[in-house]
Amino acid sequence: MASQAELLIRPHGRATPARRRVLEVLLGAAHAMSHAEIEAELETDVCPDRVTLYRVLDWLVSKRLAHKIAGDDRAWRFNAVAADGHGHAHFHCTRCGQVYCLSELQPAFAFSLPPGYRFDSAELTIQGLCPRCSEAA
Amino acid sequence: MASQAELLIRPHGRATPARRRVLEVLLGAAHAMSHAEIEAELETDVCPDRVTLYRVLDWLVSKRLAHKIAGDDRAWRFNAVAADGHGHAHFHCTRCGQVYCLSELQPAFAFSLPPGYRFDSAELTIQGLCPRCSEAA
């Protein structure tokens, strides 16, 4: 019985324990996770090494299974990519610093690039207060 | 005769040589500049110290005179803020890593946040190839 993570990984390369667990954690996360958060979530026996985690995450990103977003604390946050990848918006809470993935939100952009620029993808980041901080404020 | 930089700075605080020169450099830049690029642009007598530059940049950002954007090399890039600040789009070249400011581009977003989220501002980042890299590709 192969996990969802394994099914996602196999077409791209080896399904190692580290990759499986990391992707499982990301798939189950409600928000984008920092390296440290992911590390804390992992069992000690899987991936006892920070470096491996960095490499696993980079690999997932390179295979488009995860997204890498820059927070304002100069550390990366990661989240599993559900399906397509286009038009996917992020919400950054300016109070707690957390980044939430608004996968339901399919913003309608309308713009045209200046001549010479070649379009690949676009990402919308919305700043504000998350529900929890909005409550507390 | 006060420079444009000085006029922008004075309402917020002291117009020191470091602040003046840094803002001048940013105002004259065609794209978002990294700390190192700015440092290289400065005369050696103004701001001989990395730390001061960091502080000047943070100060400019805190006064909304500059923008701070995260590149994919975990270093910040800065650019002078022209006027308003809302709806201002960035173009990130995936080949050379440069970030260009598309100030003319006023994208029309249409979205509604899930309940509980409080909106403050939004930023659109477009990925692709810049004119120079597009040419070379």
Add this chain to the structure above:
DNA sequence: AATCAAATGCAACCAACTTGCACATTCGAG
């Protein structure tokens, strides 16, 4: 010109991330 809050310069520090290399694992071929 005197004053003092605000800014600077220095030196040390820190955390996030990378690199190089030896060792272990995966998984497909036989």
Add this chain to the structure above:
DNA sequence: CTCGAATGTGCAAGTTGGTTGCATTTGATT
């Protein structure tokens, strides 16, 4: 099943970008 080459992993040490604490200097108000 088992063997082996390609692929990952683990460790130690290094690099980079950014920060902190504190003594000294400086801008602009009086």
